[in-house]
Amino acid sequence: MIKVAINGFGRIGRSLSREILKDKRFELVLVNDIFDIDMMKYLFKYDSVYGKTSQNIDNICFTSNKNIKDLKLNDIDILFECSGVFATKKELQTHIDNGAKKVILTAHSKDIPNYIIGINDNEYSNEDIISGSSCTANCIVPVLKSIDENFGTKRCNITTIHSYTSEQNLLDGKNSDTRRCRAAPTNIIPLSSNATNTTSFFLPHLKNKIYSTSIRIPVENSLLIDLHIELLKKYDLSKIKELLMTISGKNGINFSCENIVSRDIRNSSFSSIIDEKFTQIVNKDFLRLFLWQDNEHGYIKRVLELACKANYHEK
Ligand SMILES: NC(=O)c1ccc[n+]([C@@H]2O[C@H](COP(=O)([O-])OP(=O)(O)OC[C@H]3O[C@@H](n4cnc5c(N)ncnc54)[C@H](OP(=O)(O)O)[C@@H]3O)[C@@H](O)[C@H]2O)c1
Incomplete structure (x- = not known):
């Protein structure tokens, strides 16, 4: 299974987490945002767009760190960066330095490779830090x-x-x-x-x-x-x-x-x-x-x- 973490548990972070929990290829290990953990769990369960979910999140480690340097990502294969705050190669390198093998940004970036499936993903050459564009x-x-x-x-x-x-x-x-x-x-x-x-x-x-x-x-x-x-x-x-x-x-x-x-x-x-x-x-x-x-x-x-x-x- 691909061990993943999410930084930024807003609209995209929570949508991703619901889908990841349904997908046997992935294991969601860590979620980080800057607000109260009970509030994160509440917003995961009750969603005004997609409705209530009964998905089990007991095995996920929730943290509330504003400084991404404090994230411990040693066993993480892929970190999804969904905060909308960190978008440059230099900023995203912090996740690699913290132990994540790969980082995928959920926004178009000016200084890291952007990929769209079926368009240019065949050019992917094992870069550590990439984006799924917009x-x-x-x-x-x-x-x-x-x-x-x-x-x-x-x-x-x-x-x-x-x-x-x-x-x-x-x-x-x-x-x-x-x-x-x-x-x-x-x-x-x-x-x-x-x-x-x-x-x-x-x-x-x-x-x-x-x-x-x-x-x-x-x-x-x-x-x-x-x-x-x-x-x-x-x-x-x-x-x-x-x-x-x-x-x-x-x-x-x-x-x-x-x-x-x-x-x-x-x-x-x-x-x-x-x-x-x-x-x-x-x-x-x-x-x-x-x-x-x-x-x-x-x-x-x-x-x-x-x-x-x-x-x-x-x-
Ligand atoms: N929504 C869309 O339709 C959509 C679609 C594709 C891509 N995107 C992109 O995906 C990214 C996220 O968008 P979103 O709509 O999910 O935004 P969002 O709902 O505002 O979620 C971002 C979350 O990250 C949190 N955050 C802020 N600083 C942080 C930090 N230092 N560490 C960890 N978390 C932090 C925010 O907290 P605060 O609210 O307290 O700041 C918020 O909870 C953006 O780059 C956006 O362009 C969005």
Whole structure:
């Protein structure tokens, strides 16, 4: 079994832990965050998005250390860094120095290798510290890459319509930037997006051809990508749908003909659900796609696949 630890027991840390406890390939040994341990256990058991769980956490060691230098990780194969605080190679090296064999960051990073399963995981060369990139990159890149390889991309516009996250405010209050400081449950909040950088990391030839915006919406979970791609040549929609059906079932992609809304994708293991009804084309070269993801569960499923890949290399 792969012995794992989680640093940062928030939305992603708790989603990961629920899935790890169901998966016989993993053993969750240690969880660390900076708040009260009884509160961590309570928040694990009762979840407003995914419901109550009766999973047994008696064998997990819970700690409350703000300074990651204090974590004892000698028997840990993989540490998942989910605090949102530590993201540089230098910071993450602390976990390796503390004994962890590998570290996987659950966010896109500027200075460690980012991997998406099915996109560039075959380039993995046994690095100690890696990232599973972002939820949005895991949603967009597998689909955009296939479209680009088959039909060519002139330019592309990404709008990420994302549920609010804990870095936003419940009510208006101070925050890192102006619109982010406004009340998340009562506003549609446009924000700048990192999707141009994360997407073009995997598709570097599109670097100056991608524009992106993020809109935070008053729902607690879900991601919808509104993706517009100007194709290099003209194609019938049937040809595009044919490709989307072919890639469905691979690399976390699903081509759905159902009339879904955000609540319907909760707990979905896919990281990119293509909405057939909103697959549209104007003038045969301006393609519009809707891509859905459960931004917690859909994302962590890919991160766990990456963890298996990293551990396999270790052996
Ligand atoms: N939520 C998503 O949709 C999503 C999807 C994919 C990737 N991600 C990425 O995953 C990471 C975590 O996101 P999240 O939504 O799970 O955030 P979150 O709910 O805020 O969880 C982060 C947790 O880490 C704790 N923490 C802060 N400093 C720490 C420290 N020094 N040591 C240990 N724990 C510490 C936080 O405590 P405090 O609250 O007290 O600071 C919080 O409990 C971020 O990098 C995010 O970009 C998020």
